[in-house]
Amino acid sequence: MTQSRTQDKNLPSSAHHVVVVGAGYGGLMTALRLAPHTRVTLVDPAGDFTERVRLHERASGRPDVTHPLDGFLRGTGVTHVAARATRLDLAAREVHTDDGRVLRYDRLVHALGSRTTPVEGTPADKERAYTTESAAELHKRLLEGPGSLAVVGGGLTGVELATELAETHPGWEIGLHTRGAVGASLSERGRAHVRTVLTERGVRVEEGHRVAGPDAVDADVVLWAASMVPATGLATAAGIAVDGTGRITVDTALRSVSHPEVYAVGDSAAAHTAEAGPLR
Template sequence: MTKQRVVVLGGGYAGMTAALRLAPYARVTLVDPDDRFTERVRQHERAAGRPEVTHSRARLLHGTGVEHLAARATALDADARTVRTDSGRTLGYDRLVYALGSHTDPRGAGERAFTAESPEALHKRLLDGPGRLAVVGGGLTGIEMAAEIAEAHPRWEVRLLTGGQIGGGLSTRGRAHVRTVLGRLGVRVEEGRRIADAQGVDADAVLWTAAMRAAGGLAHDAGLDTDPLSGRIRVDAALRSVSHPDVYAAGDAAAARSPRAGALRMACATALPTGAHAAGAIIAESRGAEPGPLSFGYVIQCVSLGRRDGLVQSVRADDTPRERVLTGRPAALVKEQVVRSTLRIMKLTARHPGAVRWIPGMG
């Protein structure tokens, strides 16, 4: 039988996982303009000075049969099942995996404003000379950025501004440890500070880590049903678009749910399992079977607090915190292994596609 044509838009954690899982069963074209895969979960390390957080995409895909088209998708025609790219190529597909991820709204243009997706530019600014850095957003990304930069650049005055309390999803013990470490690193935490844009922040540099939004413009323009607030594609239990079932969404682009976890948040922890499930659902369809629902539950939250400290927060399947935590150097080591495991799983999936069942939380 002729293999299905599957186009995967986006080469992040979800897109790469989907492409590698599908490789033996379909003719897969991965559309992403970058010839290197970025470990997005290490962006705080890159901002602080780590020299490299990317890997050769060609090496990761070598021997899999996946075609990488180094281009940007510019238009999607969901009725004609075609994708137009800025390389001049138009790709037809039988199934599409939409995994274009998310971005942070900088809330203020200008030389002072940075986002978590621009770590190189932020690092260059940090090297230009000491000053005052305001990190806006008290979630896990903001916490990691503030701690990492304060540790690596002690001459900078670092503040963490948040409208609520820092680490809102952490337990009392977990939040207390975060406060202790940030205090030790000299980070001043200002809670209850709702910031409209960078213009209202008195600082030499402003780093936005809040207000994440899915890169759903292409989907919206194509007529797919998307959530107006988050930009995420509305999907059924199998991750098919509710308006165009030939399109699957994965990662931050999908408004996905599971019975155990409820609504999934944007994170690497959900990108790998949704990418793997979208691929598995397409394989099931190709065999004439009805795809099953996504089965996923959270296990832990891992937070870097510089290079020598961290927090591993035990959580229930729905991501609510338990009181059990691991802190200090042991937590930092666990966090590092968790980060490394994402790349290990991808490399293993390239050789053994069934390895995706080892992704934490699936099953």
């Protein structure tokens, strides 16, 4: 356990203890914003913050997209517990970690985000399949020599990956496979622009092509960016209410509707507004 400095003397000894689980964008920002007002513990096994939105750049050759957590936490009073949360005891208000610690809390913030949908298929299929989470390994594979690479998923992540890799690895034949339209969340004009950019970079686009698994793609390397799933396994195991997508059901203050002492932020929260609808 590391602590950047002694807790602020201006905080009363009875200050509520907030435990934030997950040190991604949402979790780290929450911890830093709360630190001047209360006692905060940030639970994450990693010692670095990863710029997840830059992982496509890591795959294309950017040296690193991580930053030491201590650089953000130094002088804030936030305690970083370098361990993985394994169980939430909501009745006792406790977070249990994989190194045997039990952290009591007054308020809990679930900020474990999301991950790429697991790749299905045989072991051989999985060996040639990569995700954004394995961007460093993908970069090493691309350096082994040119061949064919299929990006599965036509959302913004898939588009970024296809264009970035086509620009930085022109020797590879890049294809983009999507069940619907490329950039479906964009306007018609935006989608047309994306198609033009992909075509100019030599990316072969196949729309309306549902790919069940890597074995359904004829390519040397498959980059799986089909969809994201919320990392809410701990929450559902503890009995926290989730919606049909697996995200934690929250009110307008991001409080769990089933356990109001628990908050959810980022991709794990089923946040929405009347004007914009579901928020991601």
